[in-house]
Amino acid sequence: MTQRSQPKQPSAAGGSKSKQIKLVLLGESGVGKSSIALRYVRGEFNENGEATIGAAFLTKTVNVRGQSVKFDIWDTAGQERYHSLAPMYYRGAPAAIIVYDVTSKSSFTRAQAWIKELLQQANSQMVICLAGNKADMASETRTVSREEGKDHAEEHGLLFTETSAKTGLNVEDMFINLAAKIVATTMSPGNDIEENVRLEESGKKGGCC
Amino acid sequence: MNYNVKCSLHDILQFNIIESKGKAALSFDSIKNKCKKSLTTSFESLILRGKKKEEGERTRHRSGTTVSEYSWARSFDSSATSTPDCSPMPSPATMSSQQFHYPSPPGSPTEGRPRSQTVGTLADTGLLSKKFQDITNLGKPKEKELELQDPPKRRNSVNSPMKQMFLLVGNNFSKKPTPIPDDILDESDVNYSPNRRGSFRKTIFNSVVTPSRTPRSVKESPKDEEPNVKKTPEEIRALWKKTILQTMLLIRMEKEKQDLKARQHEEFQQKPDLDYEEITPCLKEVTLQWEEMLTEEDRDTRFSPQVVLDCVRKGVPKQLRGEIWYLMVDQHKLHYPSKNDMSPSREYQDLLKDLTEYQHNILIDLGRTFPEHKYFSTQLGPGQLALYNLLKAYSLLDRQVGYCQGLSFIAGILLMHMDEPAAFETLRHMMFNLGLRKQFHPSMMPLQVFELDISKQLQAYEVEYHVLREEMIYSPSSGDTDKIKKLEDMNQRLKQQNNELLERLQNMNSHQHSLDIVIHNTQTSETKLKSHIKTLEIERKALLNAIMKLRQLIPEEQFQKLDILLPPLSPSIQSSPIHQPKNLRIGGNSRAHHHVSRSKSSPLAHTPE
Numbered sequence: 001m002t003q004r005s006q007p008k009q010p011s012a013a014g015g016s017k018s019k020q021i022k023l024v025l026l027g028e029s030g031v032g033k034s035s036i037a038l039r040y041v042r043g044e045f046n047e048n049g050e051a052t053i054g055a056a057f058l059t060k061t062v063n064v065r066g067q068s069v070k071f072d073i074w075d076t077a078g079q080e081r082y083h084s085l086a087p088m089y090y091r092g093a094p095a096a097i098i099v100y101d102v103t104s105k106s107s108f109t110r111a112q113a114w115i116k117e118l119l120q121q122a123n124s125q126m127v128i129c130l131a132g133n134k135a136d137m138a139s140e141t142r143t144v145s146r147e148e149g150k151d152h153a154e155e156h157g158l159l160f161t162e163t164s165a166k167t168g169l170n171v172e173d174m175f176i177n178l179a180a181k182i183v184a185t186t187m188s189p190g191n192d193i194e195e196n197v198r199l200e201e202s203g204k205k206g207g208c209c
Numbered sequence: 210m211n212y213n214v215k216c217s218l219h220d221i222l223q224f225n226i227i228e229s230k231g232k233a234a235l236s237f238d239s240i241k242n243k244c245k246k247s248l249t250t251s252f253e254s255l256i257l258r259g260k261k262k263e264e265g266e267r268t269r270h271r272s273g274t275t276v277s278e279y280s281w282a283r284s285f286d287s288s289a290t291s292t293p294d295c296s297p298m299p300s301p302a303t304m305s306s307q308q309f310h311y312p313s314p315p316g317s318p319t320e321g322r323p324r325s326q327t328v329g330t331l332a333d334t335g336l337l338s339k340k341f342q343d344i345t346n347l348g349k350p351k352e353k354e355l356e357l358q359d360p361p362k363r364r365n366s367v368n369s370p371m372k373q374m375f376l377l378v379g380n381n382f383s384k385k386p387t388p389i390p391d392d393i394l395d396e397s398d399v400n401y402s403p404n405r406r407g408s409f410r411k412t413i414f415n416s417v418v419t420p421s422r423t424p425r426s427v428k429e430s431p432k433d434e435e436p437n438v439k440k441t442p443e444e445i446r447a448l449w450k451k452t453i454l455q456t457m458l459l460i461r462m463e464k465e466k467q468d469l470k471a472r473q474h475e476e477f478q479q480k481p482d483l484d485y486e487e488i489t490p491c492l493k494e495v496t497l498q499w500e501e502m503l504t505e506e507d508r509d510t511r512f513s514p515q516v517v518l519d520c521v522r523k524g525v526p527k528q529l530r531g532e533i534w535y536l537m538v539d540q541h542k543l544h545y546p547s548k549n550d551m552s553p554s555r556e557y558q559d560l561l562k563d564l565t566e567y568q569h570n571i572l573i574d575l576g577r578t579f580p581e582h583k584y585f586s587t588q589l590g591p592g593q594l595a596l597y598n599l600l601k602a603y604s605l606l607d608r609q610v611g612y613c614q615g616l617s618f619i620a621g622i623l624l625m626h627m628d629e630p631a632a633f634e635t636l637r638h639m640m641f642n643l644g645l646r647k648q649f650h651p652s653m654m655p656l657q658v659f660e661l662d663i664s665k666q667l668q669a670y671e672v673e674y675h676v677l678r679e680e681m682i683y684s685p686s687s688g689d690t691d692k693i694k695k696l697e698d699m700n701q702r703l704k705q706q707n708n709e710l711l712e713r714l715q716n717m718n719s720h721q722h723s724l725d726i727v728i729h730n731t732q733t734s735e736t737k738l739k740s741h742i743k744t745l746e747i748e749r750k751a752l753l754n755a756i757m758k759l760r761q762l763i764p765e766e767q768f769q770k771l772d773i774l775l776p777p778l779s780p781s782i783q784s785s786p787i788h789q790p791k792n793l794r795i796g797g798n799s800r801a802h803h804h805v806s807r808s809k810s811s812p813l814a815h816t817p818e
Contacts, residue, residue, distance in 0.1 A: 030574075048577070048581065049577060050577050050578065051577035051615075052614075053618070054615075054656070078614075079614040081653070082614065082653065084651075084657065085656065085660070
C-alpha cells in the first residue's frame with residue numbers, strides 16, 4: 001500500500017518518553033534466571049517452575065531518576081545446548097545479568113565463561129551484573145563465597161550482588177542499579193550520544209532478535 | 210492355596226518368634242539355629258556376589274529381586290513416618306531380624322548389605338558412595354539399628370533430591386521400579402501393623418533371598434550338620450518342615466509378583482496420569498471407530514491413511530490417546546518400512562542398564578517438567594522416575610542429541626498416556642522418523658533458521674508498524690492527503706462559485722427590485738394618464754354639448770354652405786376619442802374650434818339628408 005512510500009521518516013519519534021533497555025539473563029541451567037525475572041516483573045516466586053525452553057520474554061517499566069525505563073527482559077534457557085542461540089539474545093543488548101547459584105560451584109564456573117564471552121563478543125558499552133542467586137540457602141549449603149563472586153565481578157568491572165528470587169532479596173535493587181548505570185552512561189557525555197544510543201537501540205530492536 | 214500360604218507364613222513367623230524367645234526345646238533350638246546359620250551364609254554369599262556384579266553380570270537373578278529391593282527401599286520411607294519404638298508390640302520385622310541375627314557374629318556387615326547392594330550399583334557417583342560410607346561407618350550392623358537410624362538420615366537428604374534420586378533410579382539394572390500397591394499387602398498381611406509392611410516384606414526377602422538360592426541353602430544345612438551329629442528324626446522333621454515352609458514362601462512370593470504385575474497393568478489401564486483438562490470432548494462415534502482399529506487382531510493391518518486422518522480430525526479420545534499414538538507409530542512403520550533403519554536399534558531395557566553423561570541435566574529438569582501435574586509433581590515419584598528412565602534411555606540411544614531441554618516435555622506427555630517402553634518407541638519414532646530430532650540437534654540450526662526467519666518477518670512488521678503508528682499520530686496517510694487536497698480545492702472552488710452565484714443573485718435581486726419600481730412607476734403614470742383621459746373625455750363631452758348648442762344657433766342655409774368645409778361628424782370619433790386630437794390638429798388650430806363644432810354638427814346635418 002501507499003504507506004511504504006515513506007517508511008523511514010517517522011522512526012525518530014519512538015523513544016520520545018520512556019527509554020527502552022534490552023536486558024538478557026544468562027547462566028547455567030537451574031540457577032534461577034526465570035525465577036529472578038518472575039520475581040522482578042510480577043513479584044512472584046514459584047518453587048515448581050518449569051524449565052525454560054529456548055527463551056522467555058518479559059517486560060517491566062520503572063522510573064529511574066525521573067527517567068521512565070522499560071526493560072525488555074530476555075530470559076534464556078540455561079542448558080549448554082542452547083548456547084548457540086545466546087548471541088541472538090545478547091547481541092546489541094545494553095544490559096546483561098549473569099546468574100549463578102551460590103550453592104553450586106559449577107554454575108559459578110559457567111558464569112565466568114559467560115562473562116568472558118560477553119566481554120569478547122557483546123558490545124563494549126554493555127552493562128553487566130553478576131548475580132549470585134539462591135542467597136537464602138547460603139547459610140546451609142553455600143559453595144561460592146561472596147568474596148569470590150565479588151572479586152571476580154570487580155576484576156572485570158561488573159556490578160555484583162547476591163540475590164534470592166525466593167525471598168526477593170536484592171532483586172529489585174539489581175535491576176534499578178543496572179538501569180541507573182545505563183541511564184547515567186548514556187546521559188553524561190551529552191545529548192548527542194544519548195540520541196545515538198537511542199537510535200542504535202531502535203535500530204537493533206528490529207534487527208537482532 | 211492362597212489361604213494355605215498365608216497360614217503357613219503366619220505359622221513360621223509365630224514359630225520363629227517363640228523360638229527366638231528361647232521357649233522351644235533346646236535340641237530343636239540348636240538345629241534351628243544351624244539351619245538359620247546356613248541360610249545366613251547363603252545370604253552372605255549372595256551379597257558377596259551382588260557386590261561383585263558391578264559389570265552387569267548380575268542381571269540373571271536381578272529380575273527376581275527387583276521388587277523386593279524396591280519394597281526394601283520403601284520400608285525406609287514407611288518407617289520414616291512411623292516411630293518404631295513406640296509400637297506396643299514388637300513388630301514382626303524387628304523380631305524376625307533379631308531372630309536372623311542371632312546366629313551371625315556381632316558386627317557382621319551382612320545385614321547392611323541389601324542396602325549396599327543397591328548403593329553399590331551407584332558406585333559411579335561420589336555422592337552416593339559417600340552416603341554409603343556414612344551408613345556403614347555408623348557401625349550399626351543390626352538391621353534394627355539401620356531401620357531406626359536411617360530415617361533421619363534420609364530426611365536429612367531430602368534437601369538434596371539428587372541423592373535421593375540416585376538412590377531410587379541409580380539402579381540402572383532394575384526394571385521400572387513400581388511402588389507396591391498397598392492393598393496387596395493389606396490382603397495378605399492383615400495381622401501386621403501397616404507401618405511395618407515394608408519391614409515385613411524385607412523379612413521375607415531376607416528369608417527367601419532368591420528363588421534359586423534358597424533350596425540350595427536348605428540342602429547345605431544337612432551337610433553342615435553331618436560332621437557334628439547324626440540327624441535325629443526330629444531334626445529331619447524340622448528340616449523338612451523348614452523346606453516346606455520355604456517352598457511355600459517361594460510360591461507366595463511368586464504369586465505376589467504376579468499380583469504385582471497384574472496390578473501394575475491394571476493401574477496402567479486406569480491411567481491415573483491423564484489428569485489434564487480436555488478442551489473438546491470426543492464423540493462416542495469416533496471413540497468406537499478408534500476402538501475398532503485398536504482391537505484389530507492383526508497388528509500388521511494397514512489402515513488407509515485417509516480413514517485414520519478422518520478419525521484424527523474428528524478427535525482422539527483422551528483415554529485411548531496413548532494406544533492410538535502407538536498405533537500411528539506402527540502404521541507409519543507399515544506404510545514406510547524403509548525409513549525404519551534411520552534410528553539406531555537398541556532395546557529399551559538394554560539402554561536402561563547404561564549410564565548417561567546427561568544424568569545431571571536430566572535430573573535438574575525432572576522437577577521442572579509439568580510441575581503442576583499430579584503424575585509428575587511428586588518428587589521422585591513414579592512419574593519422575595519414568596521420565597528419568599525414558600530420557601536417559603533416549604540420551605543413550607541418540608548420543609548426538611543426548612538430552613536437550615524441551616525433550617522432557619515431549620517425553621512427559623508421552624508418559625502421561627503410555628508405559629515406558631511404548632513411550633520410548635514413540636519418542637524414537639518422532640525424533641528419527643518425523644523429523645523432530647533436528648530441532649534438538651546441538652547446532653540448533655533449524656531453530657536458528659526458524660528464528661531468523663521469524664525475526665526477518667518481525668522486522669518487516671515492525672517497520673510497517675512504526676510507519677503506521679507515526680502516521681496515525683502525526684498526519685493522515687499520504688493517500689488521504691491527496692484526496693483531501695483535491696476535496697479542499699474543490700471545496701474552495703465551489704465556495705468561490707457559490708460566492709459568484711450569490712453576487713449574481715444579489716444583482717439580479719436588485720435589478721428585479723429596480724424593475725419592480727419601474728413597473729410601479731409606469732403603473733402609477735398609467736393610472737394618471739387614464740384619469741387624465743377621463744377628464745379629457747368629460748371635457749370633450751362638454752365641448753360637444755357646447756357645439757350642439759352652437760349649431761342650433763346657426764341658421765340652416767349657412768350651415769349648408771359650410772357643410773363642405775366641415776368634416777362629417779362620425780360615430781367613430783366617439784369610439785376612439787384618442788384620435789380626436791389628431792383630427793383636431795389636422796383641422797388646424799385657428800379653425801379648430803370652428804371645425805369641431807362643424808363636424809359635430811354634421812351628423813345632425815346629415816340626418817335630415
